[in-house]
Amino acid sequence: MYNAETISKVLKGELLQHTGAPEIEHIVLDSRKLNFAETSLFIPLVSARRNAHQFIEELYEKGVSNFIVSESIDLQKYPNANVILVKDTLQALHALVAWHRHHFHFPVIGVTGSNGKTIVKEWLYQLLEKDHNIVRSPKSYNSQTGVPLSVWQMKPENDLAIFEAGISQPGEMVNLEKLIKPTIGIFTNIGEAHSEGFLNIRQKINEKLILFMKSDVLIYPKDYLALNECVLNFHNQVGKRETDKAIQLFSWSRKTDADLRIISCDKNTNHTRIDALYKGEAMHINIPFVDEGSIENAINCWALMLYLEIPHATIIDRMDRLGNIAMRLELRQGINNSSIINDSYNSDMGSLSIALEFLQQQRQHPNKTVILSDILQSGKSDFSLYEEVAALLEQKGIQKLVGIGRNISREKRIFQQVLGLKSSFYQSTEEFIQQFNPQDFVQETILVKGARVFQFERIGKLLEHKAHQTILEIDLSAIAHNITQYQALLKPGTKLMGMVKAFSYGSGSFEIANLLQFHGVDYLAVAYADEGVDLRRAGITMPIMVMNPEPSTFDAILQWNLEPEIYSMHLLNRFEEEVRASNKVNYPIHLKLDTGMHRLGFEKKDIPELISQLKEHSAFHVKSIFSHLAASEDPEMDEFTRRQGSLFREMSADLQKALGYPIIRHISNSAGIHRHPELQFDMVRLGIGMYGVDNSADMQAKLKNVSTLKTTVAQVKKLAVGETVGYGGKWTAKVPSVIATVRIGYADGYNRCLSNGKGQMLIHGKLAPVAGVIAMDMLMLDVTHIPEVKVGDVVTVFGEDLPVQQLAAWADTIPYEILTGISQRVKRIYFQE
Ligand SMILES: *Cc1c(COP(=O)(O)O)cnc(C)c1O
Numbered sequence: 001m002y003n004a005e006t007i008s009k010v011l012k013g014e015l016l017q018h019t020g021a022p023e024i025e026h027i028v029l030d031s032r033k034l035n036f037a038e039t040s041l042f043i044p045l046v047s048a049r050r051n052a053h054q055f056i057e058e059l060y061e062k063g064v065s066n067f068i069v070s071e072s073i074d075l076q077k078y079p080n081a082n083v084i085l086v087k088d089t090l091q092a093l094h095a096l097v098a099w100h101r102h103h104f105h106f107p108v109i110g111v112t113g114s115n116g117k118t119i120v121k122e123w124l125y126q127l128l129e130k131d132h133n134i135v136r137s138p139k140s141y142n143s144q145t146g147v148p149l150s151v152w153q154m155k156p157e158n159d160l161a162i163f164e165a166g167i168s169q170p171g172e173m174v175n176l177e178k179l180i181k182p183t184i185g186i187f188t189n190i191g192e193a194h195s196e197g198f199l200n201i202r203q204k205i206n207e208k209l210i211l212f213m214k215s216d217v218l219i220y221p222k223d224y225l226a227l228n229e230c231v232l233n234f235h236n237q238v239g240k241r242e243t244d245k246a247i248q249l250f251s252w253s254r255k256t257d258a259d260l261r262i263i264s265c266d267k268n269t270n271h272t273r274i275d276a277l278y279k280g281e282a283m284h285i286n287i288p289f290v291d292e293g294s295i296e297n298a299i300n301c302w303a304l305m306l307y308l309e310i311p312h313a314t315i316i317d318r319m320d321r322l323g324n325i326a327m328r329l330e331l332r333q334g335i336n337n338s339s340i341i342n343d344s345y346n347s348d349m350g351s352l353s354i355a356l357e358f359l360q361q362q363r364q365h366p367n368k369t370v371i372l373s374d375i376l377q378s379g380k381s382d383f384s385l386y387e388e389v390a391a392l393l394e395q396k397g398i399q400k401l402v403g404i405g406r407n408i409s410r411e412k413r414i415f416q417q418v419l420g421l422k423s424s425f426y427q428s429t430e431e432f433i434q435q436f437n438p439q440d441f442v443q444e445t446i447l448v449k450g451a452r453v454f455q456f457e458r459i460g461k462l463l464e465h466k467a468h469q470t471i472l473e474i475d476l477s478a479i480a481h482n483i484t485q486y487q488a489l490l491k492p493g494t495k496l497m498g499m500v501k502a503f504s505y506g507s508g509s510f511e512i513a514n515l516l517q518f519h520g521v522d523y524l525a526v527a528y529a530d531e532g533v534d535l536r537r538a539g540i541t542m543p544i545m546v547m548n549p550e551p552s553t554f555d556a557i558l559q560w561n562l563e564p565e566i567y568s569m570h571l572l573n574r575f576e577e578e579v580r581a582s583n584k585v586n587y588p589i590h591l592k593l594d595t596g597m598h599r600l601g602f603e604k605k606d607i608p609e610l611i612s613q614l615k616e617h618s619a620f621h622v623k624s625i626f627s628h629l630a631a632s633e634d635p636e637m638d639e640f641t642r643r644q645g646s647l648f649r650e651m652s653a654d655l656q657k658a659l660g661y662p663i664i665r666h667i668s669n670s671a672g673i674h675r676h677p678e679l680q681f682d683m684v685r686l687g688i689g690m691y692g693v694d695n696s697a698d699m700q701a702k703l704k705n706v707s708t709l710k711t712t713v714a715q716v717k718k719l720a721v722g723e724t725v726g727y728g729g730k731w732t733a734k735v736p737s738v739i740a741t742v743r744i745g746y747a748d749g750y751n752r753c754l755s756n757g758k759g760q761m762l763i764h765g766k767l768a769p770v771a772g773v774i775a776m777d778m779l780m781l782d783v784t785h786i787p788e789v790k791v792g793d794v795v796t797v798f799g800e801d802l803p804v805q806q807l808a809a810w811a812d813t814i815p816y817e818i819l820t821g822i823s824q825r826v827k828r829i830y831f832q833e
Pocket residue numbers: 499547628668669670671685686687688689
């Protein structure tokens with residue numbers, strides 16, 4: 001597409017080295033997301049935490065030969081690379097993409113707002129794909145780095161673009177406006193809730209409106225009063241500033257006069273009829289959704305279609321067929337000990353490469369399989385399209401491809417030429433299902449990826465384990481987000497140890513470790529050796545500390561390269577015998593010091609003996625010295641915590657000095673990280689915070705909810721006054737009552753002490769108290785006040801809207817115990833936004 005010389009000129013950069021490498025097609029910002037090395041340009045971004053220049057060497061080795069840098073690098077190490085020097089790499093990225101955008105003159109729809117951006121964007125794609133060759137943001141790529149990557153995908157063969165823009169603080173939209181330059185704007189809505197980074201709601205709206213500075217038209221819902229006011233102001237200002245024409249406004253309202261006046265919304269069991277007046281004419285649509293969010297999103301899309309003058313019959317037809325949007329990638333347990341990633345809503349190159357990245361992160365099975373439908377609407381010839389797909393599969397190390405559809409089958413030869421890729425092809429989903437043999441899918445991770453028309457959810461059903469209806473959902477992106485929140489509090493260079501003991505606080509084992517490995521966490525810690533062995537078996541290669549190394553597991557520790565915590569002289573001697581017997585030297589160990597917790601660890605008086613033992617033998621290499629804070633979260637104990645800190649400083653300094661080589665020191669857990677920054681030393685150990693729970697309200701506000709425990713209603717019963725519920729008849733109906741039996745009991749980890757009104761669950765957004773005594777597998781809820789409850793309804797035990805802290809308070813315990821107590825028979829489902 002572009003060569004390095006051109007790009008250098010555009011950026012007014014300095015072409016430090018020019019070798020005439022192949023033209024540049026792809027931009028890479030994250031070294032882990034490299035697909036096409038030869039034609040990629042790496043732009044290393046620099047933040048307070050991370051300087052991506054450190055990945056240049058790795059990418060060069062993988063075949064990348066185009067780089068934009070903002071600091072000097074040793075050119076001799078990269079003889080075949082084009083290297084452009086600029087002042088600031090993020091600005092360069094924005095400038096380059098703005099220049100790219102400049103080449104295209106077809107309509108561009110820009111979407112912003114508090115909620116619904118991604119749904120509106122994806123629905124517009126569904127509604128307009130028949131008429132246009134559309135380029136759009138992959139998933140929710142709407143940030144300072146997501147938008148440039150989206151806009152960079154614009155190609156001459158497209159004739160319509162849909163991009164979303166999201167901001168988190170003032171000053172960001174100016175950049176995104178230059179990149180997107182929307183000709184048509186949609187402002188989906190504005191939320192009153194937390195405006196972090198903004199003074200107030202108006203400031204937030206005005207900042208978002210900057211996106212539409214140069215747009216021809218702005219579509220927006222008038223019923224948000226603050227939004228309406230700001231839009232009218234904006235209209236006046238923009239009208240005056242720009243010498244040419246003012247922006248046209250296209251408003252819609254359910255309450256007052258507007259361009260599109262909504263008269264009524266009639267909800268039936270599974271669809272909603274929306275009636276409206278437009279230019280004096282009565283019209284309607286039906287959508288297959290009944291929730292308020294979907295209705296609002298659909299009206300925003302409707303307004304756009306009216307603006308584009310799409311015939312009314314076409315609008316009705318397409319609205320009626322709007323589909324669900326897969327907002328997230330999910331990992332589920334599948335047949336024959338396999339894992340399934342089900343992404344059966346769309347297929348295009350952008351979402352395929354995102355899904356493949358998610359697949360690649362999963363290391364639990366060495367074999368990876370992709371079941372892929374035809375890719376629709378790419379604008380390329382089938383041959384070059386599937387050549388690109390084949391290259392992607394090869395690059396991601398996929399062993400098996402099942403191609404479904406006429407087009408992909410026609411190009412099967414391309415895939416048969418890929419080394420090490422087994423492939424089979426079917427003309428249709430039906431044909432695949434008829435010939436399906438479960439034994440063809442054993443102990444592998446399977447990505448199911450198909451366009452909607454292929455109905456791959458039917459394949460998902462064949463492959464997935466029939467789940468017990470109580471499930472624990474784990475949001476992997478939330479864990480990644482939470483890690484970033486704590487990382488931001490660390491001094492530069494401080495390492496991070498991820499605590500994955502006790503089945504990662506109940507949330508999973510290799511699934512979480514995979515994620516932490518992918519996100520560059522430095523160390524893992526487990527409680528027992530067998531937890532570490534499981535992680536090694538699942539392909540986790542990073543260092544793992546074992547906190548409770550029993551002598552009976554020493555051989556496993558050595559065999560799997562696990563690193564024991566040594567907390568006593570006895571343990572030191574026993575382990576030394578074992579290491580000697582295996583003829584190893586410099587085996588990594590971690591020394592635990594007791595600074596006040598009085599659980600495990602060497603005390604101050606033990607240090608001289610410890611030193612002389614360690615100096616005598618070469619069996620060990622002390623990787624780290626650490627201790628544990630007993631009350632880091634408690635302000636009243638701060639004096640105690642500080643004393644632990646200084647004792648640790650003293651003891652570790654003695655050891656350090658005597659051993660004479662660098663040793664990592666660490667003492668802080670989650671609460672310690674933000675409450676005692678002076679105790680971060682060389683590494684911190686992050687546990688509960690990563691899983692979305694923190695004792696301090698400030699920190700909690702920055703975290704995202706990770707785990708959601710859900711169950712379903714098995715039966716609903718009406719009780720007359722005086723009838724009782726459950727074992728022992730401990731609950732009596734005082735008024736005519738309705739009781740819902742749900743599929744969770746104390747064997748799932750729902751503590752029996754929550755019986756009889758102490759615990760509550762959420763149904764249809766309302767709290768329902770436990771009625772009677774909790775049984776092993778079931779319990780009853782009093783839902784008398786929630787008339788809409790029916791069999792099959794989903795019940796939230798804890799999650800975003802009912803925090804696990806609340807449940808812990810009801811049960812008179814701490815969130816740690818609730819999370820780790822959810823039994824293994826509850827299926828875990830992992831997803832990524
Ligand atoms: C569990 C544990 C942690 C993590 O504590 P959180 O409060 O969950 O962050 C840190 N260090 C040690 C030794 C632990 O056992």
